[in-house]
Amino acid sequence: MQDKVFVREITPRAQDYSQWYVDVATRAELMDYSPVKGCMVFRPYGFGIWERIQGALDPKFKATGHANAYFPLFIPESFLKKEAEHFAGFVPEVAWVTHGGGEELAERLAIRPTSEAMICHMYARWIQSWRDLPMLLNQWCNVVRWEKATRPFLRTTEFLWQEGHTCHATEEEAERETLQMLDIYRETFEEDLALAVVPGRKTEAEKFAGALRTYTVEALMSDGKALQAGTSHNLGQFFARVFDILYLDRDGQQKHVWQTSWGVSTRLIGALIMVHGDDRGLVLPPRVAPLQAVIVPIAPQRQRQEVLEAVRQLHADLAGRFRVKLDDREEHSPGWKFNEWEMRGVPVRIELGPRDLAAGRVVMVRRDDGAREEVALAEVARRLAELLDEVQAALRRKAWTFTEQHTRIVGDSSSFRSTLEECRGLLVAGWCGDAGCEARVKADTGATIRCLPLAGAKTPVAEACREAAGAPCVHCGRRGGQVVVFGRAY
């Protein structure tokens, strides 16, 4: 039957994880490939998730005093070159506009891979005095980084993101801002995306090109790889010096501002697929699901009218409070629809057939664990609200447990590789702080230091970190270093 066709279309994770991922992304109609290499189309169902993520983050940005703005797509080459380290980090990935309006341009223009250069130029014009600080801006936009190997959502030539850019009078204030935005990310990832995350600091080798310190929120995917889900950079005064962003302080002195930048992108949709999805397809947390519930009538020809009337009434009752769809298509069987909406990850399915109607009830089925329950028609709205909360919480717990169970402490380099293979997840280990040791582990095992976890953060690796406290460097054996989290990364 059609049911089976659908299920068969998704490659099992154990067979080929990458293919499973692509199957889910395309079959669930989150995205499609475009005719431009490395660029994808965000279909409404995928873009709807992004709209929910925006809807969760944007009010938090505004509540913390940030305003949205919009800066040009094009950055003159000379601007990008001003900050040498930053430029070196991005130039291999830049797309260049060389012609416009039928003429060759005098200076070629980069399509923004990130907007520090442009925004810092403007900040230098806008900021004069300490009264102009802090300056707290954000933009939601597209950026382009030319990629050789691309994967839907995770690594595409063009992607969507937000980039916050702020200026402050003091280093302390910039650091506070950097950590505040990291914490907004962490909170949103946990509460809205139901992810289990590890916030921490990046090493020098892994930090953003041009930053003083980069903080990250890392999340473990179900294949055992870590994903950098969001980053927040304390830029120090690097860009301020290059772009001459000066302010007249209260003491009459001209001083360089202290800056931050921070961003999350549509790769978060990739994280949702990989953390929550299963072999039947997508599983979406209710808070970011474009559809929270789908109503499927089971309507044999004879009782068709009564059943359809009942589900239409139910849909009308729920539509004001929930994102709910009535699937009353005639060309598909209920079984086919069950499979389709499961594959598309809708958190709750509501079934209503003639016997349910007679009994004045519906059947509600959770996508995450398949649990079924009968609910009186009059109680559906109340129970659905509860169920969505329960599903949201269950997904979060599951992600937490998964991460906890796939975290190991490793004491020395001889067992590093085997422990990594065995746990298929994160390794907690001591590190002396030497970039050479870090590079050596990477070369030997493919694992990088995902982060130096923030002290005191409640995370699924916190217990392992406590246990490993004081451990010698996993590569050289020196003591006196820190505990870090290793993993293979996307």
Add this chain to the structure above:
Amino acid sequence: MQDKVFVREITPRAQDYSQWYVDVATRAELMDYSPVKGCMVFRPYGFGIWERIQGALDPKFKATGHANAYFPLFIPESFLKKEAEHFAGFVPEVAWVTHGGGEELAERLAIRPTSEAMICHMYARWIQSWRDLPMLLNQWCNVVRWEKATRPFLRTTEFLWQEGHTCHATEEEAERETLQMLDIYRETFEEDLALAVVPGRKTEAEKFAGALRTYTVEALMSDGKALQAGTSHNLGQFFARVFDILYLDRDGQQKHVWQTSWGVSTRLIGALIMVHGDDRGLVLPPRVAPLQAVIVPIAPQRQRQEVLEAVRQLHADLAGRFRVKLDDREEHSPGWKFNEWEMRGVPVRIELGPRDLAAGRVVMVRRDDGAREEVALAEVARRLAELLDEVQAALRRKAWTFTEQHTRIVGDSSSFRSTLEECRGLLVAGWCGDAGCEARVKADTGATIRCLPLAGAKTPVAEACREAAGAPCVHCGRRGGQVVVFGRAY
């Protein structure tokens, strides 16, 4: 004093309208120039207006069944070339990416000037059967059209817009959609932007490259020029044929879909400046104003604490219901602040000084007409809500009256030019339908046919149109044509 400095910074409209426009746009901090020719920065105050416009339109798009999606920025040259007429219309304005990832590209990529070519390519993949129709998508994005002469918001190389793209089974349905979206624009322009508008059809000469019919909403600016504020195109089957967008109809036949596209852009912010602004600066309709009211304390040193406490309490009371700012900066005088917020177009100013505090009242001042009134502290929220509605309605009426008063009927070509100079606005006239007559008038007078007004629409030119019904062609004198609206355009 500083007051005067501010007022003097804006060039009077009568002296130099273009300079006035730029002064308002920059001084009110709506935008700034960027280092990239023709590209501007949307500062938070300007972008905030765009967010309000999005907030007004997007729910209407969704309520009429449209979903948001996102398509690639890049369009391969071969795609753009597929529809020859469309390509010819846009290619002089295209920016080309020729290099990416350190290499020259095999095929150069256009930065989208509009997305028909890309979206139609995807539609051909997604649409198979009549069950897939209608397909109703929209995207909010940036587009690039290389412009020689640019003006903030009105004509910039990069701008922000939304572009809706739909596919339908029948021509009638596509036409209905085209007009529905036009009407959503009209309604939003009138109700939220407080514009007086003339919806109508474009002539063949003025229509969108590749469209069957283009509809427009035209608005008269205060310098007498008309602005095309939004357009809605019935694309017929032109793109469907070129991109092979076929569906299997109920009758078993493969048929081409019927399409529409429609868009409004950030040029609407330019319309707001020009329709409502005055020599003191910006005047914003409350519904799209990033700030609806500003509270300015008048606090002599002795009573500073009491006054500040009172305004802070007032601000806290209002902040949940209104977009309100408390300007308690110490470095500026109340008079300076009055001028600044007037210049920035905040609809209502609330003043509170020691005598007001003693009397338990505030003074509220309207930006649009300067009217002042005393309002009891306990009544401020109620009265502010009313006042904002009154200001919104007054701006709309004013725009309507202005357009009505700057509309004339013209009977023959000999008086065309002088009537246009005299009325500084729109001319209503007969037109035989001949493109030659249209071109001749344009060449002689600089005026183009802004639109063939929709029959029965309630507009500020409707009475003139009724009066002119049956008039002979203003150029050749032939009878049997239509009544059209001429104007000089942005």
